[in-house]
Amino acid sequence: MKALSLLFSCVIVSIGAAEEYLRIGSEKQVFVGPWTEDGRDGYLVESMTNVAMTVNEARVTGERLLVVDKPWEGSTNKEPQFDVRQFVLKDGDTFRMYYSALPTYPNYWEVPNGRILCYAESTDGIHWTKPNLGLCTWDGSKENNIILPHDDLDILCSEYEGATVFIDPVAASKDEKYKMLVKMTPAPMKFYKNHRRLPKGQYAFVSADGIRWKLKSPRKVNPAASDTQLSVFWDERIAKYVAYTRMKPYYPDRKIRIRQVGRMVSDDFVHWGKETSVLAPDKFDWEGSPPKLLRVSIYGGNISKYTESPNIYLALPSLFYHWKYDRKRTYTKRKEPSKGNEEREEPKGKVSYHVAPATMDVQLATSRDGIHWNRSPQRRPFIRLGPEGSFWSKVIFPGADFIRVKDELWIYFGALDVSHSEERASVNGARGRAVLRLDGFISADAAYTGGELTTKPLIFSGSKLQLNVDTSAGGVVKMEIQDKDGAPINVFTEAVADEINGNYIRIFARWQGSTDVSSLAGKPVRLRFVMRDAKLYSFQFLP
Numbered sequence: 001m002k003a004l005s006l007l008f009s010c011v012i013v014s015i016g017a018a019e020e021y022l023r024i025g026s027e028k029q030v031f032v033g034p035w036t037e038d039g040r041d042g043y044l045v046e047s048m049t050n051v052a053m054t055v056n057e058a059r060v061t062g063e064r065l066l067v068v069d070k071p072w073e074g075s076t077n078k079e080p081q082f083d084v085r086q087f088v089l090k091d092g093d094t095f096r097m098y099y100s101a102l103p104t105y106p107n108y109w110e111v112p113n114g115r116i117l118c119y120a121e122s123t124d125g126i127h128w129t130k131p132n133l134g135l136c137t138w139d140g141s142k143e144n145n146i147i148l149p150h151d152d153l154d155i156l157c158s159e160y161e162g163a164t165v166f167i168d169p170v171a172a173s174k175d176e177k178y179k180m181l182v183k184m185t186p187a188p189m190k191f192y193k194n195h196r197r198l199p200k201g202q203y204a205f206v207s208a209d210g211i212r213w214k215l216k217s218p219r220k221v222n223p224a225a226s227d228t229q230l231s232v233f234w235d236e237r238i239a240k241y242v243a244y245t246r247m248k249p250y251y252p253d254r255k256i257r258i259r260q261v262g263r264m265v266s267d268d269f270v271h272w273g274k275e276t277s278v279l280a281p282d283k284f285d286w287e288g289s290p291p292k293l294l295r296v297s298i299y300g301g302n303i304s305k306y307t308e309s310p311n312i313y314l315a316l317p318s319l320f321y322h323w324k325y326d327r328k329r330t331y332t333k334r335k336e337p338s339k340g341n342e343e344r345e346e347p348k349g350k351v352s353y354h355v356a357p358a359t360m361d362v363q364l365a366t367s368r369d370g371i372h373w374n375r376s377p378q379r380r381p382f383i384r385l386g387p388e389g390s391f392w393s394k395v396i397f398p399g400a401d402f403i404r405v406k407d408e409l410w411i412y413f414g415a416l417d418v419s420h421s422e423e424r425a426s427v428n429g430a431r432g433r434a435v436l437r438l439d440g441f442i443s444a445d446a447a448y449t450g451g452e453l454t455t456k457p458l459i460f461s462g463s464k465l466q467l468n469v470d471t472s473a474g475g476v477v478k479m480e481i482q483d484k485d486g487a488p489i490n491v492f493t494e495a496v497a498d499e500i501n502g503n504y505i506r507i508f509a510r511w512q513g514s515t516d517v518s519s520l521a522g523k524p525v526r527l528r529f530v531m532r533d534a535k536l537y538s539f540q541f542l543p
Contacts, residue, residue: 021484021524022458028309028540031442032366033374043368043456046526050451051444054535055364055376058383058411058434060392065412066099066120066128066431072138072146073101073118081105082429083115084397084414085162085229088125089210095122095403096210097412098147098163098180099431108159112187115159117148119211125405125433133211147211148182155215156195158187162229164400165210168269169234176206179269180213181221181232181243202226202245204269217270224248224262224275231303231400235370237311241266242370244301244315247277255292259320261301263371279315279365279373288323295323299360302400303370308439315365315373316382316398316411320420322355358421360395361385362413364441376442383413383434391430394419402436407505409436438505439468439538446531448474453536455527457484462541463518465527470503475533477501479509481517484524492517494530517541 022044029044031053036042039053067082074080086099097120108114122128136146148160163182171177185200201220205213222230222245231244247262260280266272285296302316362383364376376382386392392415402409416429444453469477477500481492488494491511498510508515521541529536 020457022456024458024460024541026460026462026541026543027311028439028538030306030309030312030439030538031444032312032314032368034372035374035377039377045444046454046456048444048451048453050447050449051453051531053377054443054445055378055380055382056436056440056443056535057381058409058436060383060386060432060434062386062390063126063432064391064430065126065433066097068101068429070101070130070144072103072116072144074103074105077103077105079105082414082416083161084395084416084429086412086414086431087164087229087399088401088403088412089165089167090125090401090403090405091167091210093123095125095128096165097121097128097431098165099414100161100163109185110158110188112156112158112191113149115161115185116146117160117163117182118145119147120145125403125410135212147213148205150213153215154194154196155184155198156187156192157184157198159183159185161185164230164232166233169236175208176216178207178210179216179232180205180207181230183226183228183230200226202230206269219270221272222262222264222275228300229302229397229399231301233305235265235305237370238265241269243272244278244303245275246300247275249277254294256294258294259297259299261298261303261315261317278371279317282375284379290324293322293325293355296321300397302362302398304400304402306402307404311368313367313370313373314402314441315367316362316400317365318360318397319363320358320360322358324356325354354421356419356421358419359385360397360420362396362398366442382441383411386415389417391415391417391428392432393417394422398434404438407438409438409440410434411436437468437537443470443535443537444529444531446475446534446536448533450530450532452531453529454482454486457524457526459522459524460541461521462543463521464515464542465509465517466506466540466542467500467509468505468537468539469500469507469534470537471501471532471534472503475501476531477534477536478530479511480528480530481520482526482528484526486526488528489520489525492520494528497530 031041034042068075081102083100089096104114120128120130130145132143134142135150161183165180168179186197204216206216207213228246235242245262248257262275263278264272264275289295297320299318299320306312361381364382365373367373395416398413411434478497480494496511
């Protein structure tokens with residue numbers, strides 16, 4: 001918490017050196033930190049009494065959206081395996097899903113195309129089809145939904161894994177409207193004849209239609225750990241491409257490498273700057289860890305911009321839990337990645353030390369610049385594991401985006417009913433979704449006995465103040481607007497404020513029936529929220 005306080009102090013000093021007030025204009029304001037020791041959003045909130053910043057869990061709907069049911073997905077294998085990695089892009093009225101499949105499990109590193117990239121689409125985000133694209137000849141037929149590999153690609157790989165796709169608003173040409181990062185691993189040398197061989201890593205692809213892809217460059221995107229799904233997008237705030245990667249730096253005191261999230265930027269989607277760590281486990285994650293093991297590591301960052309507020313960044317880190325060793329498994333052979341994936345025999349009966357419980361759920365992290373990240377208050381799960389027997393009971397791996405559908409945010413994920421260390425296949429794995437109300441990730445919650453929250457001095461533009469609130473049946477919210485020094489402004493006091501009672505995604509604050517606050521636009525004011533048994537999610541000044 002001291003580190004967070006120091007970061008908060010630096011932010012406020014830098015703001016104060018340039019101007020005295022927060023200039024919010026008409027941007028939507030949500031609570032994303034940094035969090036102070038007393039639990040406030042230190043950027044936005046001056047004080048609060050009997051109010052707590054609360055992470056609201058996304059609700060898993062329970063549908064099995066996409067399952068393994070095609071031969072090229074491995075449905076005919078003795079051990080069909082569900083791959084959890086997928087990414088969903090809402091493109092106009094069409095939902096596009098890019099997902100990995102394992103047709104040759106468990107030998108997918110030993111043959112070409114052992115892990116492939118497939119495509120599905122939907123008009124409602126719930127019912128999906130796997131269209132015949134005619135791009136890849138598989139077992140003598142082109143009637144499949146495979147997009148990587150395809151027949152025009154002269155590169156041979158054992159796997160294409162973890163694609164992330166975005167629409168580039170500054171694409172140099174229509175042929176590069178869609179951009180993608182995907183991990184590729186070369187096939188064993190004995191299979192190469194007329195194909196190119198690229199080293200293992202993440203690579204950039206471009207497309208005119210989001211289905212037919214070509215390699216942008218044979219240059220690897222990131223030089224280090226590539227074994228997960230990266231996040232990538234054009235960040236208009238800094239006018240650069242931004243990628244969030246996996247880093248595994250070595251910790252000499254623990255004698256282990258630790259998974260965490262890195263960041264790098266690019267001007268052209270080909271040449272990328274140096275990776276720097278931006279989201280890593282800390283002392284709270286380390287607590288109770290045995291020697292040479294960390295209790296928690298971050299398997300993937302899953303980061304995006306929040307489309308409702310252009311200066312907010314959201315992360316859905318998959319937290320990988322492993323605080324003990326499982327000594328029950330024995331192997332007769334294993335891979336040696338440092339020697340080109342050759343197999344070697346283990347001494348008979350040698351124990352392979354796997355970590356346990358090897359489960360993953362999803363937390364929430366937030367940022368105002370994409371570099372300095374705030375783990376959510378209390379660090380409770382944002383997407384919680386399901387009950388025993390459900391397909392999301394042991395591992396949840398989300399895509400990066402919060403997709404807005406009407407007044408909800410949808411998060412897609414792949415999930416398993418077995419742990420990450422399990423050897424047996426998960427035939428019950430599936431892709432699902434979780435749902436959240438608009439702006440609903442963190443709320444300022446007032447007690448039933450009453451509470452209040454006052455913002456820092458801010459300058460807005462607009463004529464109405466819109467709130468996203470939920471008071472249920474017995475709660476209430478009243479608004480007061482104060483001057484920069486905290487004195488109530490005559491016609492906007494709590495005494496003349498109209499009560500808000502109910503659950504509203506959008507409702508205007510009123511004073512004796514009037515919503516007009518235009519007389520205060522451009523002047524420094526404070527907002528005082530007087531609440532009872534209520535949840536405040538966001539506020540925004542509108543014309």
